[in-house]
Amino acid sequence: DVVLTQSPLSLPxxxxxxASISCRSSQGLLYxxxxxxxxxxxxxxxxxxxxxxxxxxxxxxxVPDRFxxxxxxxxxxxxxxxxxxxxxxxxxxxxxxHWPTFGQGTKLEIK
Amino acid sequence: QVQLVQSGSELKKPGASVKVxxxxxxxxxxxxxxxxxxxxxxxxxxxLGSINTNTGNPTYAPAFTGRFVLSVDTSVSTAYxxxxxxxxxxxxxxxxxxxxxxxxxxxxxxxxxxxx
Numbered sequence: 001d002v003v004l005t006q007s008p009l010s011l012p013x014x015x016x017x018x019a020s021i022s023c024r025s026s027q028g029l030l031y032x033x034x035x036x037x038x039x040x041x042x043x044x045x046x047x048x049x050x051x052x053x054x055x056x057x058x059x060x061x062x063v064p065d066r067f068x069x070x071x072x073x074x075x076x077x078x079x080x081x082x083x084x085x086x087x088x089x090x091x092x093x094x095x096x097x098h099w100p101t102f103g104q105g106t107k108l109e110i111k
Numbered sequence: 112q113v114q115l116v117q118s119g120s121e122l123k124k125p126g127a128s129v130k131v132x133x134x135x136x137x138x139x140x141x142x143x144x145x146x147x148x149x150x151x152x153x154x155x156x157x158x159l160g161s162i163n164t165n166t167g168n169p170t171y172a173p174a175f176t177g178r179f180v181l182s183v184d185t186s187v188s189t190a191y192x193x194x195x196x197x198x199x200x201x202x203x204x205x206x207x208x209x210x211x212x213x214x215x216x217x218x219x220x221x222x223x224x225x226x227x
Contacts, residue, residue, distance in 0.1 A: 001173075037212045039214060041156075041214075043156075048206060048217040048218065048219055048220055049148075049156065049206070049208075049214075049217055050217070051213075051214060051215050051216075054213065054215070060215070090155075092155065092156055094156070094214065096211075096212040096213075096214070097212075099158070099170075099172060100146070100158040100161075100212075100214075101158065102155055102156040102157065102158065103155075104155050105155045105156070
């Protein structure tokens with residue numbers, strides 16, 4: 001199995017300030033079709049996961065542009081340029097280049 | 112709009128079976144695969160398996176072989192997850208999510224509680 005390791009696991013964030021979550025993979029995630037299937041989800045309390053970013057850096061329609069994704073190979077990052085109160089929740093990275101696996105999750109809370 | 116609507120919560124005894132449904136609408140069912148994901152209480156997300164909605168061919172994660180059965184009924188655009196011989200640690204929320212690699216749309220989740 002491909003292991004995804006997120007850090008930090010807990011992220012106290014200040015409204016208006018940037019925040020960043022790292023996701024490291026135990027194997028490369030570049031598929032034979034040239035695409036990298038690394039996805040970021042947000043799970044707000046009591047809700048289903050919501051896709052934010054797919055194929056490393058493509059933002060889902062309707063997702064605020066303060067969310068961005070980057071990375072390649074085995075290291076990926078989700079950035080929030082200016083945290084807002086509504087961003088509270090758990091963020092997961094997931095790879096589906098191989099059989100799908102998820103990171104452990106990063107809990108973002110407001111300071 | 113695309114919707115995945117799952118069946119309601121279930122309370123079952125150990126050894127029983129449960130069947131969870133995921134009814135889809137707003138798109139052509141057979142154009143997208145369907146994944147199932149488990150979230151144990153207070154835990155993260157775990158991919159259980161997926162099903163090719165065209166052929167009905169399922170794929171299971173290693174930890175979910177033997178007691179977990181995925182199926183589809185294309186006539187009603189619905190996917191199913193059946194768990195047999197339930198154990199206490201099967202307790203959790205089970206989600207369906209569209210797409211073989213996409214996971215772009217999710218159901219609301221079905222809580223399955225296994226308790227004597």
